Amino acid sequence: KNEVEQSPQNLTAQEGEFITINCSYSVGISALHWLQQHPGGGIVSLFMLSSGKKKHGRLIATINIQEKHSSLHITASHPRDSAVYICAVGNTGNQFYFGTGTSLTVIP
Amino acid sequence: KAGVTQTPRYLIKTRGQQVTLSCSPISGHRSVSWYQQTPGQGLQFLFEYFSETQRNKGNFPGRFSGRQFSNSRSEMNVSTLELGDSALYLCASSLRHGLAFFGQGTRLTVV
Secondary structure, eight states: OOSEEEEOSEEEEETTOOEEEEEEEOSOEEEEEEEEEOTTSOEEEEEEESSEEEEETTEEEEEETTTTEEEEEESSOOGGGOEEEEEEEEETTSOEEEOOOEEEEEEO | OOOOEEEOSEEEEOTTOOEEEEEEOOTTOOEEEEEEEETTTEEEEEEEEETTEEEEEOSOOTTEEEEEOTTSOEEEEEOSOOGGGOEEEEEEEESSSSSOEEOOOEEEEEO
């Protein structure tokens, strides 16, 4: 069993749609991260969460510690949002575990 | 402020050889962590260094090793390369701990 499960694996949306990517984890965590990876490999850290909700522009990340679940929402999606989104958790022992990623394609 | 710099960007090695990859963190960052990314396994944590000490290690064989220098630059070494070591190797730097800033990665191909 993977420590971090992400869904969906692939997602295609029309420009302007509201998008949700889900992440469930099984380890005790110190923090959860949402990462964005564009073709070519570069990774950008979007959010680090240990509780509640964070918002940055059109992106919103939430976490429910009791349910061990996090969501990443993209409002008014745009083709430039096309990327792979990866959920990562840092456990209480300072190890990191990664989801397999969600490949998002936003069609104009 | 310069970002995280990884060198080289691309590398081709032969089975059995060894390789050293370098990561220069953002100035002032003391934590450097390393990751392996493959199509089959996704991202996997290799190890983390903080102030020249290995703070944590993932589940990789002893052929994978690393170190951190007093200027926080870090190197990772893979000895006796295997075909399965072909991957994108990423490092990340942060002030204390975490996945704050990533380098562009080194793409290693073992033939």
